[in-house]
Amino acid sequence: MRKKRNYKRERLPDFKYNSVAIGRFINYIMEDGKKAVAEKVIYDALDIIKAKTKEEPLAIFDKAIENVSPIVEVGTKRIGGANYQIPKEVRPERRFTLASRWIIEVARNKKGKPMAEKLAEEFLSAANNEGAAIKKKQDTHRMAEANRAFAHFSR
Numbered sequence: 001m002r003k004k005r006n007y008k009r010e011r012l013p014d015f016k017y018n019s020v021a022i023g024r025f026i027n028y029i030m031e032d033g034k035k036a037v038a039e040k041v042i043y044d045a046l047d048i049i050k051a052k053t054k055e056e057p058l059a060i061f062d063k064a065i066e067n068v069s070p071i072v073e074v075g076t077k078r079i080g081g082a083n084y085q086i087p088k089e090v091r092p093e094r095r096f097t098l099a100s101r102w103i104i105e106v107a108r109n110k111k112g113k114p115m116a117e118k119l120a121e122e123f124l125s126a127a128n129n130e131g132a133a134i135k136k137k138q139d140t141h142r143m144a145e146a147n148r149a150f151a152h153f154s155r
Contacts, residue, residue: 011024024100044114065103068098069099074088074140084147085147106136
């Protein structure tokens with residue numbers, strides 16, 4: 001039986017910046033279907049960035065996502081009773097998803113500040129190529145580099 005075709009979803013942009021990327025990020029940060037709360041957090045974070053840097057917050061957001069996005073990752077493949085970590089390239093859709101997930105995770109793990117401030121800090125540090133989300137990307141790349149010997153197993 002043939003596999004069902006996976007149709008690409010048409011993503012809606014957010015209403016303030018008219019950006020699909022911001023709209024997706026809002027959906028990732030949303031909990032329990034509370035989109036208004038997630039929108040407020042993101043827009044407050046972008047306002048904080050604008051106040052701190054006097055630059056366009058959308059540009060900083062895009063730069064942060066670009067810097068955190070991984071290029072290669074490892075996938076597990078079982079060959080002859082052994083599991084190998086095989087490096088593979090990351091698709092663009094997944095790059096954005098992983099970068100967003102890592103930024104949100106780092107911001108949520110910080111303590112003592114409102115989420116908007118933590119997100120703004122993380123965006124600024126990621127845009128400057130520093131911070132915990134960048135470290136996560138570097139660890140992923142390091143693991144792929146270490147397992148480069150198994151790259152010939154990939155299809």
